Amino acid sequence: MILENEIGILSFRNEWQKASMSILYTYGFLSNSYESFFRKHGLTTQQYNALRILRDQYPKPVSTSFLREKMLDKMSDASRLVSRLGGKGLVKVTQNAHDKRLVNIVISEEGRKIINDIDKNLHQLDALVQGISEEEAVQLVDLLYKVRQSLRNVNESISSAESIDA
Incomplete structure (x- = not known):
């Protein structure tokens, strides 16, 4: 239920959809952190x-x-x-x-x-x-x-x- 609460989805079709959504959601956090880090170096x-x-x-x-x-x-x-x-x-x-x-x-x-x-x-x-x-x-x-x-x-x-x- 943690991922469902974080992204506001009541339920997933199956665990594969949940895994895909979790990867995409995590990618957003990771990508933003990387961009912020490299922006400091121009x-x-x-x-x-x-x-x-x-x-x-x-x-x-x-x-x-x-x-x-x-x-x-x-x-x-x-x-x-x-x-x-x-x-x-x-x-x-x-x-x-x-x-x-x-x-x-x-x-x-x-x-x-x-x-x-x-x-x-x-x-x-x-x-x-x-x-x-x-x-x-x-x-x-x-x-x-x-x-x-x-x-x-x-x-x-x-x-x-x-x-x-x-």
Whole structure:
């Protein structure tokens, strides 16, 4: 009854609906906390995520498609994100020598400096979920992996059914 009271629903169809709603509700809290944390550093969560990926690849340049593939939010507009980071001087963007339609993206010295400063405070984000034990965190990660696998399987079957109908 706790979730029902928190979000104002009298009852759920079943425990799967309740689990889905609980994940979405919790995501809102977690997402808002992350955005607030990164805003203090002049970034969005997506911008930090992109810089983290670029730092891990440094000094190797990456494409916008590589960046999009590795982003936590698959719906983010990688081109616009890179443009904003470039405007802040946090990345360097050059045209790909082999394919003029592509760009090469590398984190700048300023971008590395900001992300290294942020790293010193990441423990604040860890604290967001320290209401559960480390063992429970491991279990949660495993359960969420199963949820993602279920989502992939359902989405694949929907896609294949749609292509058959077309």
